[in-house]
Amino acid sequence: MSSFSQRLTAAEMADLAQTAEALASLFLAPPDLETVQALRSMPGQVALGRIGEILGAGSEVDALRQILADGPAEEVVTALGRRHTALFEGIFRQRSLPPYASAWDGTGRLCGPAAGRAQAILRDLDVHLDVTGEPADHLAVQLAALAEALRQDRSDIAARVLDELRWTDRFAAALTGADRTGFYGALARLVLALRTRLAADAAAATDPGPEPLTRAVTAQI
């Protein structure tokens, strides 16, 4: 596999990395007032738009924008916090959707082998987890690792992360089912779009024929 820098511009790589980090941040914890205000601001709206463009997921971003604009920022913070807890903490009257690979890969409990593999990826990237106690197979950590692999132009490691992220097929399907028109359902679809985008890019890199998809998309922007 060729390196990212051979296929993507620096800006594209930065945008994809920041998209992964943005998604990571929003999955890690419910957004606070400052974050919601930033998302609702002009630069935030533009940044969301860019995410939609680069992932070919404009409708998902529109959904996010609509939810973010639905009432005063304080109420949006409350609603998203409630939803985050309901979906990911498992204390409401519905099954929760733990954002950990081990909960979805059939190994039976949290902190399973996926956490060990994710830890090894971080080690190979020469980074460590700064969040106390959070297992490395948390979706946010894996997305952050993906961002770091892009930044370091380590397509080999990015491929490993993408392979690890296969569990998000089930996770995103469940999350979309539980939160079809909601904020986190839209985020789940963006995660899938990010994976698709990067996978397509990798596939294109191994195919000498057509112009890489990344460049085609970039050219339209």
Add this chain to the structure above:
Amino acid sequence: MTANSMTTPTLSKRSFLKGSIAAGLGLAGLPLLGRGAAAEGASGGILSGCHWGVFHGIVEDGRAVEFKPWAGDPAPSPQLPGVLDSLYSESRIRYPMVRRAWLEQGPGADPDGRGSGDFVRVSWEQAIELVANEITRVRDTYGHPAVFAGSYGWKSPGNLHNCQTLLRRMLNLTGSYTNSTGDYSTGAAQVILPYVSGSIEVYEQCTTWDNLAANCELMVFWGANPLNNSEICWSVADHGSFRGVDLLKEAGTESICIDPIRTETAQALDSEWIAPAPQTDVAMMLGIMHALYDEGLHDQAFLDRYTVGFDKFLPYLLGDSDGTPKTPEWAAEICGVPADKLRDLARRFSSKRTMLALGYSTQRQHHGEQIHWALITLASMLGQIGLPGGGYGLSYHYASGGAPTHTSPILKAIDDASGVVVEGAAWLAKSGAVSIPVSRLVETLLNPGKTMQFNGHEIELPEIKLAYWVGGNPFSHHQDRNEMLRAWRQLDTFIVHDIQWTASARHADIVLPATTSYERNDIAQVGDYALSHILPMKKIVDPVFEARSDYDIFADIAASLGKGHEFTQGLSEMDWIRGFYEGARIEARGKGMEMPVFESFWDSDEPLAFPLSDVQKDWVRHADFRADPLLNALGTASGKFELYSNAIEKYGYDDCPPHATWMEPIERLGGATTTYPLAIAANHPDMRLHSQLCGTKIREGYEVKGREPCWMNPADAAARGLSEGDVVRVFNDRGQILAGLVITDVIRPGVIRVSEGGWFDPVDPRQIGSLCAYGDVNNLTTGIATSRLAQGNCGQTAMADVERFEGPLPPVTVFSQPA
């Protein structure tokens, strides 16, 4: 800025987008990853222990992958995989959480909403501040007794991280609180037995299994099932009872199982099975006693020398005092065991060296005090108390009572800073401004200011506004769940530390994630009775998520309240552990044993073993008393077994007469005024410890259609048209649950078994009386007290009916699993 006030972009779109998504979203750098690879985590086996035994935690790169039983365990628990799962359970509490209504509207807001789950994640700093401020507010507003810290439950073993002691330590150092007295296991027995035999007995050693194998001719398991309840210990399990049952089997000892269920122990020993109606044990014992007396089989010499009060009991037995002779025929009518069988038992008990092993469940019923008293009266008539292989034992079924006690020092533990020296069971320690009988909390919440009789004195029930629970699950172990829900609405605040989202945590206002004992260091002894080893309970893995040890949590709260140094004494976790060990080392030296230096002990991969003497191996309960009843007098007023208590007579309780007496419970199988047809055996579960491990994968091995199993005899199932695997509704006037039907002939007709400890899962948490979707049996049990003497719980008093559940099945959601 609102969405409507957005301004037109002034930057060109493309130039802004270059490297600007993070900035545009207000993400000032993700605090997730730092530069530099972390060192690889620990790998290998780490020695530790838990209620289920000693084990090695197998770790790969800092992640526990298996809990492997210690090679020295004679009968490793099949529940160990569930123990590992509790560490990494999907229902693990990951972050400090506060109920939204409480956080936004203040203490006491929307109490009906407890359990509906609208929590807000907060930082540890905010959580500590909220807790400290709330303790202060409640104390200032209502007085110190308004804080209830009688927190009760099985927590985890370890002499430092005893969360209940740590809670009381923090509250004692910063003021006072309301405590609780007694426990749910033996609430009735432990109050009455000091009047009868001079000590609480239920947590004291029995004649050893080795002695039984050599001397006992007839072993009677009366509501006692060692192969169930000895999988666990209050401390770290030794599993000595498994060896004990094997010894009896090898010796070919005859055994009888008196129980509505043909227990695992009965099956292992191929015991004769006698299945009386539940709650009729006293009547059955009286029938046997009458036969003994009628046939002149009782030991009058023993009664004369070692007991008092038989002369006052006898008129009752013979019917002279109440006109009802307690004949085998009379007893048979009540208990359902034929009169001839009762006579046969009287003859066999008296002609053979007989050990009567009585279980705790028999006294968790209305008038439960009478059972242990009746058994000791029966044992006294048999006259074998204090003889090898004979008499009675009250702990054979629990924590490997009867496993010989090794010569070991006592390992000290952290105290509650009350200045009260604890002897015996730590959870029975007394401190606090007020103390209420542990199972009377609901009554207290609903009746502040009311006076309550308890064990010969009067208690004024305090007004409680804050309940603080650590290491326990009252929404599992307390009876009459719906009455409890009503009572809980009197609280302003309910604070819980736990490892998983139990029903109690779900009903809390402030929830703090605690570490399991596998995420911290501690020290403990092996075997509640055996005391065979001192064990380094080493940390297996670093704390997961944001969990913190109870010690650290309470240290921070104490610091917020100005008593941080007093709480920690400036000692670290390892300082405390080393201190406990060194204390034991000094005591051991006094016993002629030299323990290794601490570092050698801690770094060893084996528990530190202590010797077992031949004398201890062959120990006989009450042998000293029998040898010299004056020199070794019992702790009763007379120094002898009291078959009639003048002290209890003086209390004048009509629900607890001064000698063992058959008293009708409020409801029972065959009871004249009983409405429902099926008695519920709310037994200790097979594959969990009360409610511990219910929220783990191990549940998948026993659940039926995702519900708690309900055992039923084939005849009862046929009468209701029910089939194996049906989801059934079990119901009475107190509540309703769903369960999965298991049809089996190891349970007698007229009785169903729904084990206690199933996690409460109300379909509508706001509605009192809502259907429990999983099967928490305490929706059905009564919340009344055993009597005014002990005020114990009646967890085995429940009648119900069963029907196939029709309609859409509500999902079980309490365990939090992926869809």
